[in-house]
Amino acid sequence: MKPRHITGWKATVAVSMSNYIDSGSIIAIATSLGFWGAAYFPGDNGRIAGLLAAFSSNAFGAAIGALIGGPLCDKYGRKFIYTYDLLVYALGGLIVTFAANLPMLFVGFVIIGLAVGASVPAGWTYIAEFAPTSERGRHVSMTQLAWSFGPFIGFGLAAALAPMGLLGSRIIFAHLVVISLVTWYIRQGLDESAKWTEAKGGATAKPPSMFASFRGLFTRKANITALLFLAAIYTFWNLAASQNGIFLPTILTSMGYGTLAADLFSMLSWAVVIVATIIFMSLVDRIPYRWHFFVGAALAVVSWVVLVFGSPTAAFTAFAYVIVWGLSAGPSAQAFYAVWSPELFATPYRAGAQGIVFFTVRLASGLISLIFPVILKGPNGLIIDGLILIGFLVVNLLIGTIWTPRTQGKSLEQIEIERYGEPVSVVGAQQGSTVTSSGTAAAK
Known part of the structure; x- marks a missing residue:
């Protein structure tokens, strides 16, 4: 039976599910590292846990997937990614679910990361290209809402299944496999992006080469400035956010909380993120x-100042x-990155550029994941880690506030002409078509 054809908000929700399984996998890893460690790497001082986190969907795995998937999305289309990505994710999830040793666990984490990396930038691109201009931010923000539900449900499942130990962790990964396969089936009812089809010169035109897209990406000043800006705000914010996401249970247990209390505090945080994101979508x-x-x-910035300088034994510190942090995550750098990245790049470069930025962000997260848990276990570990992350968040605040893009309320075509000085999206212009001021193809 073929899936039903979907458009509008239904398409937005289907595409946004990439973000749910991305964050869901990160939290599944975060809440299960202790159980995996007891079974497959007992006595670990944080190095193996950091290595697993670094090569997962939280970091290197997703980074490499984005670097591969972004250019493929620009060359073969947005729907091309949706034909395969979640099948790859399900494979990785199944390997983790039935992992019998550390190598299987590592391979599964890497495969999940690759699939997530390829899928998430394609989602932001696809939604922005079909959403109405007046509601583009709201539609794209649905990805952030889906991302927020991943940890909320993940921590809830972790708390409920904690008495089952490692079996409970396997069940959490199994539920992600089921959701990924259901989402994959629904997505087969999506149309290809009309803007991408138009940009390559029509449905029957030959896709542009990846070399030409990358050459155009790195030879236009507008692209380079956008890459630097987006990479800066997203990377500096995500260095703190990624550690909050995957190591929050570890941080809370280092403050004296039990596993169950840490999971419940984490779940509370993500409930606040959901509320904050809904508010963000409306504004x-x-x-x-x-x-x-x-x-x-x-x-x-305030949240990490409270965590670092508040009393580690006071319940108020963790609660505050x-x-x-949950309130900050609504209008966060990730939420604005999702809105701004499709706006700042023309269609031929849009997904590839996001892949590069996403690669940079998750690569940085991977590097810090290798050292964060080691420092955290040392003397004054939380204070040292916290001060470093506060510095990153301050840099994010300054760059994002000073150089905010002036794209709000403008169509993608209007933004393109303002930034590039001309419409550049119709690659087919070289094959006998031109572009009107509205960005549509017109025969010569």
Whole structure:
């Protein structure tokens, strides 16, 4: 039976599920590392846990997947990625679910990361290309909402299944496999992006070469400045966010909380993120980008200041941290990156550029994941790690607030002409077509 044809908000939700299984896999890893460690690498001082985290969907695995998937998405189309990515994810999830040793676990984590990396940038691109201009931010923000539900449900399952030990962790990964396969089936009812089809010169035109796309990406000043800006805000924010996501249970247990309490605190944090993201969705197309971004970035800094300088034995410290961080995650750098990255690049470069930025972000997360748990276990580990991350968050606040893009309320075609000085999306212009001021193809 063929899946039903889907458009509009149904398509947005289907595409956004990539973000749910991305964050869901990160939390599944975060809540299971202790159980895997007891079974397959007892006595670990944090190095093996850090290595697994670094090569998972939290870091290197997703980084490499994005670097491969982004250019493929620009060359073969947005729907091309959706034909295969979640099947690869399901394979990795099954390997982890039935892992019998450390090598199987490592391979499964890497495969999941590759699939996530290929899928997430394609999702932001696809949604932005079909969403109405007046609601583009709201549609793209659905990916952030889906991302928020991953940890909320993941930590809830972890708390409920904790008495089952490693079996409970396997069940959490199994549920992600089921969701990925159901989502894959639904996505087969998606249309190809009309903007991508138009940009390559029509449905029957030959796709542009990846070399030509990369050459155009790196030879245009508008692309380079956008790459630097987006990589800066997303990387500096994500260095803190990634450690919060995958090591929050470890941070809380280092403060004296038990495993169950750590999972419940984490679940509370993500409940607040969900509420904050819903508020963000309602405001992103109406509130000026600059001040909206500033509020989220400032709250992120405050949350880590509370965690680092508050009393580690006071319940208020953990409670205040999870609440304030959760509120900051609505208008976060990731949420604005999802909105800005499709806006700042023309169609031929859009997914490839996002793949490069996503690669940079997750690569940096992987590097810090190798050392964060080691420092955390040492003397004054939380203070040292926290001060470093506060510094990153301050840099994110300054860059994002000072150089906020002026793209709000404008169509992708209008933004393209303003940034490049001309419409560049129709590759088919070399094959006998031109572009009108609205960005549509017109026969010569």
